Amino acid sequence: MAVEGKADASPVTEADRGAELVLREMLGARFPEHGIWGEEFGPDRADAEWVWLLDPIDGTRAFITGRPLFTTLISLLHRGRPVLGIIDQPATGERWVGLDGLPTRFRGPFGGRAGCRPCAALAEAELGCTAPEIFTPELAPGFDRLRAACRRTSWGGDAYAYGLLALGTLDVVCEATLKPWDWAALRPVIEGAGGSLTDWQGHTLTLDSPGEVLALGDRGLLPASLRTLAGP
Numbered sequence: 001m002a003v004e005g006k007a008d009a010s011p012v013t014e015a016d017r018g019a020e021l022v023l024r025e026m027l028g029a030r031f032p033e034h035g036i037w038g039e040e041f042g043p044d045r046a047d048a049e050w051v052w053l054l055d056p057i058d059g060t061r062a063f064i065t066g067r068p069l070f071t072t073l074i075s076l077l078h079r080g081r082p083v084l085g086i087i088d089q090p091a092t093g094e095r096w097v098g099l100d101g102l103p104t105r106f107r108g109p110f111g112g113r114a115g116c117r118p119c120a121a122l123a124e125a126e127l128g129c130t131a132p133e134i135f136t137p138e139l140a141p142g143f144d145r146l147r148a149a150c151r152r153t154s155w156g157g158d159a160y161a162y163g164l165l166a167l168g169t170l171d172v173v174c175e176a177t178l179k180p181w182d183w184a185a186l187r188p189v190i191e192g193a194g195g196s197l198t199d200w201q202g203h204t205l206t207l208d209s210p211g212e213v214l215a216l217g218d219r220g221l222l223p224a225s226l227r228t229l230a231g232p
Helices: 014-030 060-064 140-149 159-167 186-192 219-230
Strands: 003-005 011-013 035-038 042-044 050-058 071-078 081-089 094-099 105-107 126-129 152-155 172-175 196-198 213-216
Touching: 011 014, 011 060, 014 035, 014 050, 050 060, 071 159, 071 186, 081 159, 081 186, 094 159, 094 186, 126 140, 126 159, 140 172, 140 219, 159 172, 159 186, 159 213, 172 219, 186 196, 186 213, 196 219, 213 219
Parallel strands: 035 050, 126 152, 126 172
Antiparallel strands: 003 011, 035 042, 050 071, 071 081, 081 094, 094 105, 172 213, 196 213
């Protein structure tokens, strides 16, 4: 499959574009009054009360190398706030669905249920992150401190890692340079599983957030995580 490079050097394929066009067509036919904002083709009526936010293939690097760690991310915003989030892994048949105020639902080929696990301290935490190069020189020291404070670090996964956090196999996911279509679907899923999704200052993520994301399975880890990221 032909792979092209975007302005930010991230890869894109015809599958990314084709999947988004299919989603836009389906959503536009079912919800003509809603706005749609996709990673590949941008916003259409982004000022509407209800807006669908789409990332057709999150983890294109995994997709083009044949690793089943890519996902499709679909979220529905109400006045800018994510109220519905879907993480879907079509190769493995896994799907997480988060709806504001309700427990997250998980469907997988071997069963299972969503639910973050308790974690008493960062020293006991499993940390996930897509890659070290996503951090700018200003942010890298904070992440390095967090990584050193955790028990182990697992690299790779993109949005799939957040699904694992919602299943209780990871405790922390910390990343930077994320766009709204990268994190909006994650928030209802993680919060519905009992965790939290904030920026590096502990604030609620908004469409204007700069892109630093901290996901925790145990919300009790938030103070220690923020102190570690901030440093001395």
